[in-house]
Amino acid sequence: MELFDQFKAIQKKQKAFALVLGIASWDSNTEAPKDCFPYRSEMLSIISGESFSIGTSDTYKEVVNGLMERLDELDDMHQKEIKKAKKNLDKIAKIPKEEYIEYSKLVNMAQRVWEDAKEQDDYELFKPYLQKIIQAKKKQVAYRGDTDNPYNVLLDDFEEGMDMEQYDAFFDTIKKDLVPFVKEILDQKTNRDETFITTMYPKAKQKEFVEYLMNVFNYNFDRGLLKESVHPFTWNTHSKDVRFTVRYLENYVFSSIFAGIHELGHAIYEQQVDESLDMTNLKSGASMGMHESQSRFYENIIGRSKVFWEVHYDHLKTLFPKQLNDVDIEMFYEGINRVEESMTRVEADELTYPLHILIRYEIERMIFNDNIDLDTLPDIWNQKMREYLNIEPKTDAEGILQDVHWSGGMFGYFPTYALGSAYAAQIYYTMINDIDFEALIKDNNIEKINQWLQEKIHRFGSSKKPREILKDVTGEDFNPKYYVRFLKEKYSEIYLK
Amino acid sequence: MELFDQFKAIQKKQKAFALVLGIASWDSNTEAPKDCFPYRSEMLSIISGESFSIGTSDTYKEVVNGLMERLDELDDMHQKEIKKAKKNLDKIAKIPKEEYIEYSKLVNMAQRVWEDAKEQDDYELFKPYLQKIIQAKKKQVAYRGDTDNPYNVLLDDFEEGMDMEQYDAFFDTIKKDLVPFVKEILDQKTNRDETFITTMYPKAKQKEFVEYLMNVFNYNFDRGLLKESVHPFTWNTHSKDVRFTVRYLENYVFSSIFAGIHELGHAIYEQQVDESLDMTNLKSGASMGMHESQSRFYENIIGRSKVFWEVHYDHLKTLFPKQLNDVDIEMFYEGINRVEESMTRVEADELTYPLHILIRYEIERMIFNDNIDLDTLPDIWNQKMREYLNIEPKTDAEGILQDVHWSGGMFGYFPTYALGSAYAAQIYYTMINDIDFEALIKDNNIEKINQWLQEKIHRFGSSKKPREILKDVTGEDFNPKYYVRFLKEKYSEIYLK
Numbered sequence A, B: 001m002e003l004f005d006q007f008k009a010i011q012k013k014q015k016a017f018a019l020v021l022g023i024a025s026w027d028s029n030t031e032a033p034k035d036c037f038p039y040r041s042e043m044l045s046i047i048s049g050e051s052f053s054i055g056t057s058d059t060y061k062e063v064v065n066g067l068m069e070r071l072d073e074l075d076d077m078h079q080k081e082i083k084k085a086k087k088n089l090d091k092i093a094k095i096p097k098e099e100y101i102e103y104s105k106l107v108n109m110a111q112r113v114w115e116d117a118k119e120q121d122d123y124e125l126f127k128p129y130l131q132k133i134i135q136a137k138k139k140q141v142a143y144r145g146d147t148d149n150p151y152n153v154l155l156d157d158f159e160e161g162m163d164m165e166q167y168d169a170f171f172d173t174i175k176k177d178l179v180p181f182v183k184e185i186l187d188q189k190t191n192r193d194e195t196f197i198t199t200m201y202p203k204a205k206q207k208e209f210v211e212y213l214m215n216v217f218n219y220n221f222d223r224g225l226l227k228e229s230v231h232p233f234t235w236n237t238h239s240k241d242v243r244f245t246v247r248y249l250e251n252y253v254f255s256s257i258f259a260g261i262h263e264l265g266h267a268i269y270e271q272q273v274d275e276s277l278d279m280t281n282l283k284s285g286a287s288m289g290m291h292e293s294q295s296r297f298y299e300n301i302i303g304r305s306k307v308f309w310e311v312h313y314d315h316l317k318t319l320f321p322k323q324l325n326d327v328d329i330e331m332f333y334e335g336i337n338r339v340e341e342s343m344t345r346v347e348a349d350e351l352t353y354p355l356h357i358l359i360r361y362e363i364e365r366m367i368f369n370d371n372i373d374l375d376t377l378p379d380i381w382n383q384k385m386r387e388y389l390n391i392e393p394k395t396d397a398e399g400i401l402q403d404v405h406w407s408g409g410m411f412g413y414f415p416t417y418a419l420g421s422a423y424a425a426q427i428y429y430t431m432i433n434d435i436d437f438e439a440l441i442k443d444n445n446i447e448k449i450n451q452w453l454q455e456k457i458h459r460f461g462s463s464k465k466p467r468e469i470l471k472d473v474t475g476e477d478f479n480p481k482y483y484v485r486f487l488k489e490k491y492s493e494i495y496l497k
Helices: A002-030 A034-055 A058-069 A076-092 A097-120 A123-143 A150-158 A164-187 A203-216 A253-271 A288-302 A306-319 A329-336 A353-369 A374-389 A414-434 A437-442 A446-456 A466-474 A481-495 B002-030 B034-055 B058-069 B076-092 B097-119 B123-143 B150-158 B164-187 B203-216 B253-271 B288-302 B306-319 B329-336 B353-369 B374-389 B414-434 B437-442 B446-456 B466-474 B481-495
Strands: A226-228 A234-238 A241-246 B226-228 B234-238 B241-246
Touching: A002 A034, A002 A058, A002 A076, A002 A234, A002 A241, A002 B002, A002 B034, A034 A076, A034 A097, A034 B002, A034 B234, A034 B241, A058 A076, A097 A123, A123 A150, A123 A353, A123 A374, A150 A164, A150 A353, A150 A414, A164 A353, A164 A374, A164 A414, A164 A481, A203 A226, A203 A253, A203 A306, A234 A253, A234 B034, A241 A253, A241 B034, A253 A288, A253 A329, A253 A446, A288 A414, A288 A446, A288 A466, A306 A329, A306 A437, A353 A374, A353 A414, A414 A437, A414 A446, A414 A466, A414 A481, A437 A446, A446 A466, B002 B034, B002 B058, B002 B076, B002 B234, B002 B241, B034 B076, B034 B097, B058 B076, B097 B123, B123 B150, B123 B353, B123 B374, B150 B164, B150 B353, B150 B414, B164 B353, B164 B374, B164 B414, B164 B481, B203 B226, B203 B253, B203 B306, B234 B253, B241 B253, B253 B288, B253 B329, B253 B446, B288 B414, B288 B446, B288 B466, B306 B329, B306 B437, B353 B374, B353 B414, B414 B437, B414 B446, B414 B466, B414 B481, B437 B446, B446 B466
Parallel strands: A226 A241, B226 B241
Antiparallel strands: A234 A241, B234 B241
């Protein structure tokens, strides 16, 4: 069909723009020198503008809308491409180009202001930007015609099919079942010697271990690379270029190890997407939540299991003989699963992590649906920390200002982190009925686990919706009980035995 | 003037495209993973095509031609911008877009074929591509309407104001004055112990020394970075983002040291261009020859001088105490200025280097103006090597196939390498009349030499033509006698004393 060819031609151009903007962003986040940014920002806003123009042009709208009317003439995969294109188009089609560029500049600037505000512990500095971003987000949602429940729109943007009703149910389970359990665990004061955790581990050896892990997890070195950056992240343009970063804290070796395995989870997902999708808009992982489920699966379910370290702890010890001389595998396993009152999300352990997300979810809901006064946010944050986590931030820097997300306009993103862990647990209980998970890890045969995940999840990219994948894999719809079960079983065994 | 504003708006868009293509190219040349290239090439050809369309659109042509008619209404700097834009426009205006894209694909492919051909020592493999590229270059020249002497057009593209007549005169001087001198030097067989040159120098320590050199030469770390790549190069998008690479050969430490200083010369030039030019088409160095003059000045005139090592040799020794234990500064100085029959240009010493260029110049002239049969090239190459350098390649890989340039269509580029060294010498003899060159190096005050070069050369970017700069700096037009004088003085002192 000629119309479909037209669609593919425009889409290819969009993908070309996405590629160069993506490479520029990788460069900015990993090595670009300090002084280059004013010029670079100005130039990149031109390229973003060009890309925006292509993706909102009248021709493109006519093509996509025309194809929507003739969907039944297309095969299944092409229908999916068009539906996704239509959905993306509707998100931005009514935003005037100038407003789009203004918004890009606003979040660029807000991220720099947020950095300063965090450093200076000055919420007042950031507040006006937060205000503007929230207004802009509300306006963007209004352009789409759906204003009854603006937060629902944002939630769906990050995780198709999820809304407040479902998240409320999910977080209610967490509040009811997990918060009391966490308090019980936090009350178990242990006398364990955990000084090895914060001993000095030289950076070069840490890097060597992360590279070892890349081999263990069967990362494809011809399709990506490992680099260093302030915040670890995974980056990809298509299945054959999937890179990730870690950072090396010399006094906290767990950071590079577990951020490394976490990002490996994201990266292996992307490397295993079927390459026939590279040239489509279905090329990447199914959703934020599904992506996070994979990174958490690798990081927590594999990477923090005892069986994994029974195989690999000796190698770690050969790299750090002095640091780990007096640490047996039992101590090490307990160390990597230590539960504590943590002030910041990114440093939180597996068990307390969802409570950090719960707080953010509740606050975002207030911002978008209750028009809450921004002056009250720091106090609300602190109260919730006390309520759920027995701990209260002393400064806004370690409280309300700790995360970058809001300065980038990413409201609705946080809940997917907890959702991902819950997906992971649900997938795990299916997997162990299907393959001998423990035996494979013992045999250092993670390749087989990768293959199982590729077959069931990864290869589809976003040609299947996250909930559809979950149902096809596990035989049931999303059910948070597996997540609670996993955490209770694991941490009871460690702390309450 | 509204027309000029229109010009600036289009130019800004072109610069934005140049930026993202530049970043992509940096990534491709330093770290992009092997498997990403098919997708990447296809996508980048779309972005190049977009950029080409903007730079050859009817609107842009009308704007530039309109401004050419009203030049006298513009100030001097704006006139220069328009003239340069007009010149660049005329180079590509008549090439059909499809042909332009085809040509980009051809050279992309040819570079890969050249790599294989070199590796397999198979000139026949590369020949058909060489043939196609030469035909395409001739066609491109013909589009510009000047076909009497196509090589002159290419020479002028790389070095404005130079033509065969002038290069013939330059290379005649080299042939007449330098070739006999080189043979005299090559006949001086020395019994020097030079094993330290090819001893093992660990990579990490080499890197440390290159970073030390970056400080010595006052490289601005906020405006760039050092990285590693197979072929060293300097890369810049504007004066505030100027990066360079070296490679570390563990059995040849001179490679990272002198390629490092060489690239530092290119980089400091770009970092010192007046930042008011960043937003114009005059932002970068004046020409290939002038650029090479600066890299050669830093590498050879400063970096291979005895006085430089009198200051810095001790530091090198602290990094490599074992390797340099028995090497006094005299031996080291002679080592870094060793003259020998070398097969390949990139490994040639300062003295024999221009003879390698002479060979390439004579062959390019035959290709473009004498329609020479490509089958005969390997033999011609080898004969000339024997004639000028007393040495004959045994394979095409170390002969005609050694350089990448022709596979990228860069005919007319080579001569600027020798020209740059000659410019450098001419500038040097002016500089030493003006400032105390040796004393500044002894005081480790290269900053002052940088300032002199910035004031006289760097800050102008390409707002002055290379020959204009040379005349303003040295008080005379290009004169190769300084180059010959410099080499004879230096190498007589080392070899014939």
